Amino acid sequence: MDQDRAPESGTLPDRESETIFALDNVPLELPIAGAASRSLAASIDYLLLGMLGILWLVAAIFALSSGLEGGWLAAVAIGGLFLLDWGYFAGCELAFGGRTPGKVALGLRVVSRTGGKAAPAAILVRNFVRLVDLFVGVPMMAADPLARRLGDRLAGTLVLRKAAAPAEVVLVRVPRGWGAREIAFVEALLERLDELSPERARELSRRALLWIQKSDPSFLPRIDEDDPAQALRRAFLTN
Amino acid sequence: MDYQRFLRTREPIWKGLEEGLLRARQRATALRYPDLEALAVHYRRVLHDFALARSRFPRTRAAERLAALALEGTYVLQLDHETSRFGIARFLTRTFPRAFREVSPQIAVAAALFVASAVFGLFLSMVQPGMALAFLGPEAVEELSEGKLWTDALGTVIPPSISSSAIATNNMSVAITAWAGGALAGLGAFYVLLLNGLLLGAAVGITAHYDLAGRLLTFVSAHGPLEITLILVTAGAGLSVGRALVEAGEPPRRESLPNAARAALSVLLGSLPWFVILGLVEGFVSPSPDVPAASKVLLGLTLESLFLVVAWNPFLRESQG
Numbered sequence: 001m002d003q004d005r006a007p008e009s010g011t012l013p014d015r016e017s018e019t020i021f022a023l024d025n026v027p028l029e030l031p032i033a034g035a036a037s038r039s040l041a042a043s044i045d046y047l048l049l050g051m052l053g054i055l056w057l058v059a060a061i062f063a064l065s066s067g068l069e070g071g072w073l074a075a076v077a078i079g080g081l082f083l084l085d086w087g088y089f090a091g092c093e094l095a096f097g098g099r100t101p102g103k104v105a106l107g108l109r110v111v112s113r114t115g116g117k118a119a120p121a122a123i124l125v126r127n128f129v130r131l132v133d134l135f136v137g138v139p140m141m142a143a144d145p146l147a148r149r150l151g152d153r154l155a156g157t158l159v160l161r162k163a164a165a166p167a168e169v170v171l172v173r174v175p176r177g178w179g180a181r182e183i184a185f186v187e188a189l190l191e192r193l194d195e196l197s198p199e200r201a202r203e204l205s206r207r208a209l210l211w212i213q214k215s216d217p218s219f220l221p222r223i224d225e226d227d228p229a230q231a232l233r234r235a236f237l238t239n
Numbered sequence: 240m241d242y243q244r245f246l247r248t249r250e251p252i253w254k255g256l257e258e259g260l261l262r263a264r265q266r267a268t269a270l271r272y273p274d275l276e277a278l279a280v281h282y283r284r285v286l287h288d289f290a291l292a293r294s295r296f297p298r299t300r301a302a303e304r305l306a307a308l309a310l311e312g313t314y315v316l317q318l319d320h321e322t323s324r325f326g327i328a329r330f331l332t333r334t335f336p337r338a339f340r341e342v343s344p345q346i347a348v349a350a351a352l353f354v355a356s357a358v359f360g361l362f363l364s365m366v367q368p369g370m371a372l373a374f375l376g377p378e379a380v381e382e383l384s385e386g387k388l389w390t391d392a393l394g395t396v397i398p399p400s401i402s403s404s405a406i407a408t409n410n411m412s413v414a415i416t417a418w419a420g421g422a423l424a425g426l427g428a429f430y431v432l433l434l435n436g437l438l439l440g441a442a443v444g445i446t447a448h449y450d451l452a453g454r455l456l457t458f459v460s461a462h463g464p465l466e467i468t469l470i471l472v473t474a475g476a477g478l479s480v481g482r483a484l485v486e487a488g489e490p491p492r493r494e495s496l497p498n499a500a501r502a503a504l505s506v507l508l509g510s511l512p513w514f515v516i517l518g519l520v521e522g523f524v525s526p527s528p529d530v531p532a533a534s535k536v537l538l539g540l541t542l543e544s545l546f547l548v549v550a551w552n553p554f555l556r557e558s559q560g
Contacts, residue, residue: 020313026286028309075404082408086415097264097314113493115310116317125500128507129419132427154422154480156497163307168300170250174243183242184298191300 018146018158020115030115031161033108035141038149038159044102049088056080090127094120107162118157126151171236175216182215186236193229205229242296249288256281256308263315282312335509336552338502339472345482346475352429353436353471360440368448374441383449390458390526399522407518410466411511414473418507421477422500424485428477435470461535462521464543469510469517472550476506513546 017029060077092100098110098118110126112118118126129151133140137149146158174183189208193201205228212235213220220235259278263270270278289305296302339346363370372380379389397405413431420427446452459466483492483499490498524530524538 022286022309022313023283024286026290026309028289028313029306030310071398071400074398075400078401078404078408082411086412109314111314112317114317115313117314121501121504122497124508125497125504128415128504129422131416132419132423136423150422153492154496154500156493160310163303163310168304170246170300171243174241178242180242180296180299180302183296184300187300 020113022115028115030111030158031163032147033106033159033161034147035138037106037108037161038141038147039138041100041102041106041108044105045089045092045100048101049084052088053081053084056084086128089130090124093118093123093127098123103159109160109162110157111160113156113158115160118155122155122157126155126157129154172239173219173236175212175219177216186232190233190236193233201229202227205232208232209235242299242301245288245292245296246301249284252281252284252288253304253308256285256312260308260311260315267315278312279316282309282316285309285312330505331509331549332552333555334505336550336555338476338505339509339550341502342472342476342479342506345478346472349428349432349471349475349478352432353467356433356436357440357443360437360442361444362440363437364441364444364448368445372445374438375445383445383451386449386451388446388451388454388458390455399526401522402526403518403522405518406521407515410469410517411514414469414510414514415507417470417474418477418480418503421474421503422480422484425478425481428474428481431470432474435467439467457532457535458525460532461525461530461538462517462542464539465513465546466517466521468543468546469513473507473510476503479503509550513542516542 017031019027019029022028056077060073060080063073089100093103093110096104099108103109110118110123112122126149130137133149133151137151140149140153141147146152148158152158171183171187186208189204193205196204209220209228209232256278259274259281262274263278285305285308289302289309292299292302292305360374375383375389382389382391413435417428417431420429420431443452443455446455480496480499480503483495486495488495520538520542524535
């Protein structure tokens with residue numbers, strides 16, 4: 001599909017997102033992952049990689065001590081360590097759609113510059129230069145509006161934060177004359193009611209109901225003072 | 240269109256895309272053409288809904304849900320690379336030779352640097368043997384004075400299977416490091432080339448000082464030529480990326496860098512399997528006293544020629560896609 005990057009604007013680059021033009025020139029914001037979350041994800045992966053390496057060695061030593069033929073087993077153990085060392089990141093990103101366990105934990109994903117799946121060659125390129133990026137990666141990410149390390153620049157990739165999937169608040173009814181601002185407020189309130197203390201939920205719901213009754217009396221003929229939170233839910237989520 | 244109606248009429252389409260994307264993520268290969276077509280149609284509708292929601296109902300849950308859905312749809316459906324299956328034959332006969340030819344000027348630069356460094360190492364070992372001895376370490380020097388080469392341990396102390404694996408993985412690590420270091424404006428590749436050239440020159444010079452150069456050259460004759468060639472080729476590929484990084488012009492770096500990196504990656508991937516063959520040769524053939532020197536030389540020349548024929552592929556025409 002024909003997509004392209006948004007043209008450079010005269011304003012300062014936004015560190016949070018990158019705009020691309022999707023199909024039919026619909027602009028999409030790619031949520032760029034910052035240096036901190038990426039470094040944390042890499043730390044988790046290196047920890048895991050170290051543990052896997054130790055496990056591999058322990059398994060090899062165990063196999064050697066159980067009387068298996070030593071020479072070739074040791075050769076396989078050395079080869080396995082090499083593959084683990086150079087192949088862990090690329091292998092995970094290829095197998096799990098641009099994600100390693102560290103990236104999964106932090107909600108990150110590698111994509112192409114146009115927001116699509118990164119090509120296998122791009123995944124290999126960005127991970128073969130990881131050794132160099134251990135030294136220059138963090139300063140490069142900190143200095144770049146798109147938080148790209150050297151490997152990302154060479155591969156033409158970006159690392160995105162996973163966009164939080166919004167809770168399914170589907171308003172069945174909306175008061176007359178309401179715009180996006182009011183709708184967004186009520187949706188946010190309904191979504192967070194359960195997280196608030198009962199007193200706070202009750203107070204906010206009561207004030208919201210009063211405001212709704214004032215703006216559209218036909219939408220809410222009367223206010224249930226006993227359980228305003230439930231009344232708010234009933235008003236918007238049921239017919 | 241009001242918000243209620245927007246949700247009521249459009250939500251089935253959003254759910255359709257969500258379900259389609261879930262199926263595509265779970266088993267993309269099981270999707271048939273009609274499934275893909277339906278997915279693309281839903282994606283396009285969702286993009287339009289997202290554009291509408293962003294302008295009419297910004298920051299609402301519908302706008303957020305559509306943004307997330309549009310991003311996921313873009314990820315699954317957007318392909319900006321070749322979708323053909325990776326074919327080893329095609330890679331070896333076309334992609335690799337084409338990339339090799341593309342980076343051949345940088346390989347020539349790498350070779351020149353290596354040779355200059357080796358000559359310097361040789362010169363240093365003749366003029367200042369003490370300094371050259373420092374490169375090899377005290378144990379190797381002691382062995383040399385006893386008429387033994389440090390390579391003798393390969394055939395006697397360490398089993399050939401282990402030394403083969405260790406040598407192959409070490410050489411591949413060096414090659415990848417030289418390649419990746421080239422991306423650092425060429426600095427890493429320069430370091431690997433100059434250091435290895437210096438060590439080779441110094442080793443030949445010092446062994447000549449102890450009248451052991453013949454034995455060393457016999458030892459390296461089976462694997463040495465190709466090993467050096469592979470280091471030069473991977474470092475040259477790295478230099479080509481470094482060049483794209485520092486060279487300003489058209490196309491812009493945003494395009495030229497990934498292009499150069501892809502070509503360099505092809506060269507690296509085409510070179511790495513040869514290190515496994517070399518590891519086996521260096522572990523089993525090179526240290527073996529049973530293999531005559533002439534056979535080792537012949538094997539070395541055969542491997543070198545074979546690699547160059549595969550890498551250059553004289554049968555490849557520029558017009559071939």
